[in-house]
Amino acid sequence: MAYLELSQVAFSYPRKKTTLLTGINLALEKKEITAIVGANGSGKTTLTKLMVGLLRASAGEIYLAGRSIDNYSLAEIGCRIGYVFQNPDLQLFCNTVEEEIGFGLIYRGCNPYTVRERVEFYLDYFELAACRNAFPLYLSQGEKQRLAIAAVLASEPDFLILDEPTIGLDAYRKKLLEAFLIKTALLGRGMILVSHDLAFVNKVAERVITLAEGRIVGNDGRKGDSGHEA
Numbered sequence: 001m002a003y004l005e006l007s008q009v010a011f012s013y014p015r016k017k018t019t020l021l022t023g024i025n026l027a028l029e030k031k032e033i034t035a036i037v038g039a040n041g042s043g044k045t046t047l048t049k050l051m052v053g054l055l056r057a058s059a060g061e062i063y064l065a066g067r068s069i070d071n072y073s074l075a076e077i078g079c080r081i082g083y084v085f086q087n088p089d090l091q092l093f094c095n096t097v098e099e100e101i102g103f104g105l106i107y108r109g110c111n112p113y114t115v116r117e118r119v120e121f122y123l124d125y126f127e128l129a130a131c132r133n134a135f136p137l138y139l140s141q142g143e144k145q146r147l148a149i150a151a152v153l154a155s156e157p158d159f160l161i162l163d164e165p166t167i168g169l170d171a172y173r174k175k176l177l178e179a180f181l182i183k184t185a186l187l188g189r190g191m192i193l194v195s196h197d198l199a200f201v202n203k204v205a206e207r208v209i210t211l212a213e214g215r216i217v218g219n220d221g222r223k224g225d226s227g228h229e230a
């Protein structure tokens with residue numbers, strides 16, 4: 001069984017007459033970078049929220065590491081799947097940039113030395129060291145986006161979901177993110193990118209899932225094209 005599997009998943013928002021997603025079958029492996037693309041409102045973000053238990057499927061089953069997602073608490077899912085929201089303001093809550101990066105590690109009980117080491121690595125990698133003591137919500141949009149990604153990556157979940165990770169990033173930072181995501185996948189941490197940035201998707205993703213009218217209308221394996229298989 002794949003790391004994350006969806007079997008005949010359907011979903012409708014309460015009080016909406018139409019079914020947003022229907023008959024969704026997907027098998028996602030660790031290590032692989034999969035992009036989900038589709039028009040505005042096609043249900044990309046909703047699909048990822050189902051995968052992390054923020055929403056419950058109206059029909060079908062979702063399995064995480066071989067167990068139904070219904071048997072996990074949200075905290076247990078959060079330890080396995082890191083989620084970077086489209087709007088970083090929704091997930092930044094600490095008083096400083098460095099606390100934000102270290103929070104997940106401290107919560108998982110990492111020793112202070114490991115916390116310090118990883119915080120320094122991510123501050124450096126995402127070029128956030130100069131604002132280490134800044135209040136996260138006062139950062140620029142691009143800095144907030146980098147911080148949200150750094151904070152999720154720092155706690156090293158098995159799998160990542162990044163919703164529009166390139167919004168607010170300049171070309172240089174997109175290049176850094178691209179390299180880091182590819183390296184992360186090669187180390188065995190799979191991910192889903194929800195994105196309208198097709199140039200970025202083409203560089204990074206090994207598989208592209210296209211959603212339209214509530215269904216998967218494209219599931220293209222592109223291994224080899226992206227040039228980063230192990």
Ligand SMILES: Nc1ncnc2c1ncn2[C@@H]1O[C@H](COP(=O)(O)OP(=O)(O)OP(=O)(O)O)[C@@H](O)[C@H]1O
Nearest residue numbers: 013014016020038039040041042043044045046047
């Ligand atoms: N909490 C909610 N209650 C009711 N309808 C919702 C809710 N959240 C999203 N929707 C609706 O569900 C549909 C799909 O939204 P979703 O955000 O999943 O699409 P998306 O493909 O990620 O869009 P975008 O590309 O614009 O980010 C939209 O029509 C949206 O208005």
